[in-house]
Amino acid sequence: MSTENVDAVGPVRNDPTPGEQKTGVRARLSHAWRPFRRASRVSRVLIFSGLGIVVLFLLMAFVGPLLYEYGGTQYRVEVAPGEFEPIKALQPPSGEHPLGTTRDQFDVLARIIDGASLAFAVMALAVSIAMIAGVTLGLLSGYRGGPIDRALVTMMDAVYAFPALVLAIITAFALSAIMSPGVVPAAAAVGVVYIPQYFRVVRNHTLSVKQEPFVEAARSMGAKERTVLGRYVFFNVVQTVPVILTLNAADSILVLASLGFLGYGVPPPTAEWGYDISRAITDVPAGIWWTALWPGLAIVILVTALTLVGEGLNDVINPLLRSRGKTGPKIEPAPREDTPAEDHTAGAATGAAGSAPQAARPSVAVRGLRVGYRTPDGPLWAVDDVSFDIHPGESLGLVGESGCGKSSLGRALMRLMPPGGVVRGRVEVAGEDMVGLSESRLRRKRGEDLGLVFQEPMTRLNPLLKISDHFIEMIRTHQPDVSKAEALERARVALSQMGIPPTRVESYPHEFSGGMRQRAMIALSIALEPKVIVADEPTTSLDVIVESQILDLFGRLRSEQQIGLLLVTHNLGLVAETCDRVAVMYAGKIVEIGPVEEIFNDPKHPYTRGLLASTISLETTELHSIEGYPPNLTDPPPGCRFAPRCPYVMDHCTDAVPRLTETNPGQHTACYLYPGAGAPVPEGVRAPEGNPQETGV
Ligand SMILES: Nc1ncnc2c1ncn2[C@@H]1O[C@H](COP(=O)(O)OP(=O)(O)OP(=O)(O)O)[C@@H](O)[C@H]1O
Structure with a gap:
């Protein structure tokens, strides 16, 4: 019996489809039934035939003793009050003993009935013990990590290395020292075998789920730690449990029978199928077939039935497997999106460093932001003293080579840092500083004031939750008074937008x-009408047509809802098309910032020129590149960080970090080639001019 598919197990989610609102028990039954209705025919047949057989065995185990005249340990019959006659041993099946009798003078059918009760009791207890211990330890180990994880993994690996039966026998021996033999020690001996299985699956799931982008995305939308742990980690992890449980239930019957066969199970004369087979071993050569056949058949049939249920369940509750049998999703007509004319001039006027002057207060005001990580080579400041504003409806593009700190900056705005990451400085969003906020207030701000759109949306949406669940959860986390129905309606509206x-x-x-x-991810991130969206490479994995649709969407959100946008990207073309202003980052610092038109037409910083020169356009005749590599941020060069790669480098470039100074209306550049950067421009030095795509850096 394998548990290999359980990693992909999905939820049994039972939410209503539109237009089908039922109430009370009927609704619950209807919802519970839904995953089964969606399951393939084969799965349904597997589950229901297996379940049918299990129910028959259950009836036999619990109703049988009331109806059948013999008991499993009864070796005589009362023929008159106080007068007993022994049951004859080794009687073949007959009207009186439908399945015959054993050499111990027991009725075989009565032994099968009582054996079924014992099997169910041991199975339920063993599986519960294994599940509770394995799931708890697995969650603890995976979530906590560190020494606890290492200790538990070593222990479980040691337990797992034992052959199941040997482990069960050793446990049975150990338990016999502290308690008398019976159902509980037998169940514990069987249950121990399965603890490592639950542990490994749950721990591995926990490890991967807690790092899933959708868990981070949930946090970015303000989900509470409890919700993240419960709904995203535990909920994802426990989906694996029902399948392991049914498969282990089947296996536990076999382990119990093996223990009984070897004489380590429940002590005789208790009816136990494995023990009965061992007693019948010498009967078979003597032509006495019925004493071993019936308990053997009982084991095979019940184990097979439980396995069918387990495999069928796996198919039903795993959404990926479930869709396998279908003809595929319905093909939707391509959505029509009306593109309003975008106002690329908004916020593109003159202004102070990092800010376009606007009448309204900025939606985001970043001041002296630093973002650091602990690394084996020492602290690394991925963003170092960065300041800028984003005004309502304004879009700021953040560009730069890989590793210059763009994503770190984007995350820091939401204070959504990986372990070991720190944020310093001020990030004022709607008048509140994100850096100093308490966790609970921060959660409210995420989603409500700041929305986050990632690249690769597939990994950011919880695969076990429907799109509706994502909306309902996010809306109700921030607005608990909103009913599910209302949240669902808002989800529909947001999607259609x-x-x-x-x-x-x-x-x-x-x-x-x-x-x-x-688009669903964007709909989610704007469902609470945030002031600003941080979009980190939102179109990287999409084709150009979808990319253009997404850009249109952003344009619409900005012009219709005045939502600000921070677009983190490598793609200068995207910035030219979408943004009002652009900030160029190099080695953790903004080296140039200003209106897109100014910077693209007249870049001042040699790094900006280098970036533009290495961009391919229809006019490109010769491709330039910037020589060298960005510095190691654990040990950045002194002064201007671009100096080691700069074709215009001067002596004093390495003395101190140049200040951002206005070089064109609204355009600010941090370079000693321009007066105001912090040092006089040496005589005879001329700043570069002209189109960098033609002239190079
Ligand atoms: N969790 C982390 N721990 C340690 N260092 C990190 C971590 N995340 C990022 N860094 C480092 O911070 C610096 C900036 O990384 P970041 O991902 O912010 O750059 P980026 O410009 O967004 O790069 P890309 O465009 O490739 O995504 C890099 O040197 C990177 O190695």
Whole structure:
């Protein structure tokens, strides 16, 4: 029996589809039934035939003793009050003893009936022991990590290395020293065998689930730690349990029978199928077939039935397996999105460093932001003293080479840092400093004031939750008074605003195309009408048509809802098309910031020039590149960090970090080639001019 598929197990989610609102018990039954209705025919046949057999055995175990005249340990019959006659040993099946009698003068059918009661009792107890211990330890180990994890993994590996039966026998021996033999020690001996299975599956799931982008995405939308642990870690992890449970239930019957066969199980004369087979071993050569056959058949049939239920359940509750048998998702007509004319001039006027002057107060004001990590080579400041503003409806592009700190900056705005990451400085969002906020207040700000859109939306949506669940959870986390029905309605509206048919709200993320997932992710991030969206490479994994749809969406959100946008990207073309202003980052610092038009037409910083020169456009005749590599941020060069790669480097470039100084209206550049950067420009030095794509850096 394998548990290999359980890693992919999904939820049994039972939410109503639109237009089907039932109430009370009927609704619950209908919802519980839904996953089975969606399951393939084969799965349903497997489950229900298996369940049918298990129910027959249960009836036999619990109703049988009331109806059948013999008991499993009864070796005589009362023929008259106080007068007994022994049951004859080794009687073949007959009207009186339908399955015959054993050499110990027991009725075989009565032994089968009592053996079934024992099997169910041991199975239930053993599986519960294993599940509770394995799941608890697995969650603890995976979530906590560190020495606890190492100790538990070593212990479980040692236990797992033992052959199951040997382990069960050793446990039975050990338990016999502290308690008298019976159902409980037998169940404990069987249960111990399965603890490592639950432990390994749950621990590995916990480890991977807690790092899943969708867990981070949930945090970015303000989910509480308890919700993250419960709904995203525990909920994802426990989906694996029912399948292991049914498969282990089947296996436990075999282990119990083996223990009984070897004489280590429940002590005789208790009816136990394995023990009965061992007693019948010498009967078979003597032509006495019935004493071994019936308990053997009972074991085979019950184990097979439980396995069928387990395999069928796996198919039903795993959404990925479930969709395997279908003809595929319905093909939706391409969504029509009206593109309003974008106002790229908004916020593109003159202003102080990092800020476009606007009448309104900025939605985000970043001042002296530093973002650091602990690394084996020492502290690394990925963002170092960065300041800028984003005004309502304004879009700021953040560009730079890989590793210059763009994503770190984006995350720091939400204070969504990996372990070991620190944020210093001020990030004022709607008048409150994110850096100093308490965790609970921070959770409210995330989602409500700041939305986050990631690249690869598939990994950011919980694969076990429907799109509707994502909306309901996020909306109700921030607005507990909103009913589920209202949240669902808002989800439908938000989806249709993004060009996704509202009927698709009940789909799982894997039933969406990449573009639909990204639009759903955007719909989610704007559901609470945040002031600013941080979009980190939002179109990287999408084709150009979907990319253009997404950009149109951002444009609409900005012009219609005045949502600000921080677009983190490598793609200068995307910035030219989408943004009002652009900030160029190099080695953790903003080296140039200003209106897109100014910077793209007249870049001042040699690094900006280098970046633009290495961009391919229709006019490109010769591709330039910036020589060398960005510095190691654990040990950045002194002064201007670009100096080691700069073709215009001067002596004093390495003395101190140049200040951002206005070089064009609204455009600020941190370079000693321009007066105001902190040192006089040496005589005879001329700053570069002209189109860098033609002239190079
Ligand atoms: N969790 C972390 N621990 C240690 N260092 C990190 C961590 N995350 C990022 N860094 C380091 O911080 C620096 C900036 O990384 P970041 O991902 O912010 O850059 P980026 O410009 O977004 O790069 P890319 O465009 O490739 O995503 C890099 O030197 C990177 O190695």
